[in-house]
Amino acid sequence: MTAMSTRGFARLASGAAGTNFGYLDEQTKRMIRRAILKAVAIPGYQVPFASREMPMPYGWGTGGVQVTAAVLGPADVLKVIDQGSDDTTNAVSIRQFFARTSGIATTTSTAAASVIQTRHRIPEHRLKEGQVLVYQVPIPEPLRFLEPRETETRRMHALSEYGLMHVKLYEDIARHGHIATTYAYPVQVAGRYVMDPSPTPKFDNPKMDDCPALQLFGAGRERRIYAVPPYTRVRSLEFEDHPFTVQRFDRPCALCGAADTYLDEVVTDDRGGRIFVCSDTDHCEERRAAGHRGEAA
Amino acid sequence: MYVAVKGGEAAIANAHRLLAHVRRGDPAVPELGLEQIAEQLALAVDRVMTEGSLYDRELAALALKQARGDLVEAVFLLRACRTTLPRFGHSAPLDTGRMAVRRRISATYKDLPGGQVLGPTFDYTHRLLDFTLAAGLPPPPPAEAPAEPDAPMPRVTDLLADESLIEPSPPEQPGAPVGDLTREPVSYPTGRDTRLQALARGDEGFVLALGYSTQRGYGRTHPFVGEIRAGAVMLEFVPEELGFPVPLGRIALTECQMVTQFKGSGERPPQFTRGYGLAFGGCERKAMAMALVDRSLRARELGEEATAPAQDEEFVLAHCDSLQATGFVEHLKLPHHVDFQAELELVRRLRAEHAARQAATPPMLQEAAE
Numbered sequence: 001m002t003a004m005s006t007r008g009f010a011r012l013a014s015g016a017a018g019t020n021f022g023y024l025d026e027q028t029k030r031m032i033r034r035a036i037l038k039a040v041a042i043p044g045y046q047v048p049f050a051s052r053e054m055p056m057p058y059g060w061g062t063g064g065v066q067v068t069a070a071v072l073g074p075a076d077v078l079k080v081i082d083q084g085s086d087d088t089t090n091a092v093s094i095r096q097f098f099a100r101t102s103g104i105a106t107t108t109s110t111a112a113a114s115v116i117q118t119r120h121r122i123p124e125h126r127l128k129e130g131q132v133l134v135y136q137v138p139i140p141e142p143l144r145f146l147e148p149r150e151t152e153t154r155r156m157h158a159l160s161e162y163g164l165m166h167v168k169l170y171e172d173i174a175r176h177g178h179i180a181t182t183y184a185y186p187v188q189v190a191g192r193y194v195m196d197p198s199p200t201p202k203f204d205n206p207k208m209d210d211c212p213a214l215q216l217f218g219a220g221r222e223r224r225i226y227a228v229p230p231y232t233r234v235r236s237l238e239f240e241d242h243p244f245t246v247q248r249f250d251r252p253c254a255l256c257g258a259a260d261t262y263l264d265e266v267v268t269d270d271r272g273g274r275i276f277v278c279s280d281t282d283h284c285e286e287r288r289a290a291g292h293r294g295e296a297a
Numbered sequence: 298m299y300v301a302v303k304g305g306e307a308a309i310a311n312a313h314r315l316l317a318h319v320r321r322g323d324p325a326v327p328e329l330g331l332e333q334i335a336e337q338l339a340l341a342v343d344r345v346m347t348e349g350s351l352y353d354r355e356l357a358a359l360a361l362k363q364a365r366g367d368l369v370e371a372v373f374l375l376r377a378c379r380t381t382l383p384r385f386g387h388s389a390p391l392d393t394g395r396m397a398v399r400r401r402i403s404a405t406y407k408d409l410p411g412g413q414v415l416g417p418t419f420d421y422t423h424r425l426l427d428f429t430l431a432a433g434l435p436p437p438p439p440a441e442a443p444a445e446p447d448a449p450m451p452r453v454t455d456l457l458a459d460e461s462l463i464e465p466s467p468p469e470q471p472g473a474p475v476g477d478l479t480r481e482p483v484s485y486p487t488g489r490d491t492r493l494q495a496l497a498r499g500d501e502g503f504v505l506a507l508g509y510s511t512q513r514g515y516g517r518t519h520p521f522v523g524e525i526r527a528g529a530v531m532l533e534f535v536p537e538e539l540g541f542p543v544p545l546g547r548i549a550l551t552e553c554q555m556v557t558q559f560k561g562s563g564e565r566p567p568q569f570t571r572g573y574g575l576a577f578g579g580c581e582r583k584a585m586a587m588a589l590v591d592r593s594l595r596a597r598e599l600g601e602e603a604t605a606p607a608q609d610e611e612f613v614l615a616h617c618d619s620l621q622a623t624g625f626v627e628h629l630k631l632p633h634h635v636d637f638q639a640e641l642e643l644v645r646r647l648r649a650e651h652a653a654r655q656a657a658t659p660p661m662l663q664e665a666a667e
Binding site: 023049087090091092096121138150151176177183184202221223263264265279 | 305306308309373376377379380381383479480481482483484485486611615620621623624625626627628631632633634635636638639640641642643647650
């Protein structure tokens with residue numbers, strides 16, 4: 001190599017400004033939209049798609065980012081949360097990514113958002129028609145830890161062969177007296193496919209049922225997209241004598257006093273001091289703005 | 298009053314500024330130029346191009362510089378660039394028989410048409426640190442031989458093929474679709490084209506360890522290096538509107554043909570089978586390991602019992618990509634406190650129930666139980 005050309009530099013220096021709206025090219029978006037349409041048509045079914053390599057690492061939301069990029073339009077308002085909060089580093093990073101590559105408006109308000117990308121939580125605020133909730137999914141296959149082989153699990157889904165999952169839940173009950181799955185708790189969608197809700201705490205499972213918003217799930221590394229269309233039945237797996245239950249906190253949020261939300265435990269000192277506060281920061285702030293107060297506020 | 302933690306935005310921006318500062322290092326030391334990286338760290342560049350699936354020395358050198366020499370991070374940068382590039386189609390099949398050979402060795406023949414050409418190799422060097430290099434002394438000029446431009450250098454596998462001792466190359470299938478796992482999701486079982494692509498992109502360390510495992514009995518194939526050849530090959534492309542091949546330029550490649558034993562089956566006579574490895578530049582270790590694993594992954598096709606990890610297509614293909622692996626391992630750094638909270642609540646409850654059971658059991662029975 002004698003002299004370096006400047007071709008590569010020019011290409012890279014143009015950076016985000018030189019990329020298409022929402023980063024992905026239009027052919028890729030079309031491919032993803034086709035997968036989404038199929039996913040919506042077969043609720044809970046994992047549709048393989050040609051996941052692209054994104055400029056953020058696998059496992060950090062590449063599936064969610066691709067789904068969001070494929071559904072975003074210029075008029076959309078985007079909210080991104082991680083662990084329920086708009087302020088966690090990865091949520092900030094993904095929000096900045098879309099602000100930079102699409103120039104669309106962003107918000108932290110659940111009610112004001114048209115597209116919400118999330119990792120590990122469903123907002124407390126009830127979603128409404130026309131909204132899209134995009135989940136980042138690490139392992140889309142609910143049967144993966146019971147059967148590591150894709151060829152096997154696909155067959156099990158095709159035959160609705162979900163006995164293994166029920167045996168696993170039953171073994172929990174036999175050993176602990178109750179089901180010991182606290183997050184990524186499996187659900188059955190529209191009476192057919194057993195689906196992984198992504199690692200949301202099971203506290204959030206009931207919010208998926210009959211939800212007015214469209215729920216889309218993107219797994220980039222595992223190359224799967226699945227969906228729950230609006231107003232679809234989503235049942236958490238259970239037994240007649242061991243019905244599904246959600247986590248309960250024995251105290252309200254220390255900031256806004258809410259008694260019906262999922263709480264983060266915050267260690268406040270090294271003497272065992274701790275308080276519990278809403279994991280959904282937007283919901284908590286809204287309540288405080290409306291005059292609600294907890295014991296630490 | 299408690300205030301929830303904020304400020305992720307400023308923290309990220311500051312972390313990136315600090316990274317840029319640390320990457321540059323001591324400003325009194327001259328900054329590395331991309332030419333220096335491409336010329337003097339050529340094998341790192343080759344590896345980044347191979348696993349990055351993008352033949353561009355300049356961009357690979359930039360990726361290495363930006364990644365502070367972290368090869369996996371550099372592969373990541375190159376892949377993220379590649380993903381934004383349009384794909385026009387696929388090239389005409391490479392003819393490595395017409396390679397401008399810089400290195401060519403065979404372990405199965407003492408001598409052969411075209412001869413053994415060592416080329417620039419670490420093989421047979423004594424691995425002693427060279428302090429003249431630290432002092433920056435210029436190396437002596439290379440030895441020269443008279444050029445023999447027309448000397449034929451047939452592939453060793455073609456020599457054996459004359460006797461049908463070795464399985465022939467699969468017949469050419471003009472017009473048949475070529476698998477591309479960057480454009481189509483893999484579904485198992487998949488074709489050899491896609492497997493070879495996955496192995497070529499796969500992490501060198503992982504593919505190396507898998508190849509090694511086959512030598513140690515986990516899916517043994519009794520391999521011989523039929524031939525390793527490295528050099529430059531012309532890349533040709535057939536534009537639809539022209540209908541004839543147009544040369545795009547030369548690329549540097551290393552090819553490995555591994556020859557392995559096969560006792561034969563009901564349908565096939567005893568014959569040597571082959572494993573194939575191909576990598577950009579001088580990634581010889583990678584090409585060899587890839588050839589071993591390619592052969593092992595043909596177990597099903599050859600009617601062999603698949604018992605070892607290297608024979609398990611789904612296991613190998615699902616785990617060989619360094620970006621997928623590093624992304625998912627490193628995502629554990631991301632906050633998980635919502636799920637951890639759910640587990641905390643469960644463990645507290647289990648402990649409370651355990652304590653209640655203990656309290657309800659008379660002490661004598663407790664001892665008896667132990």
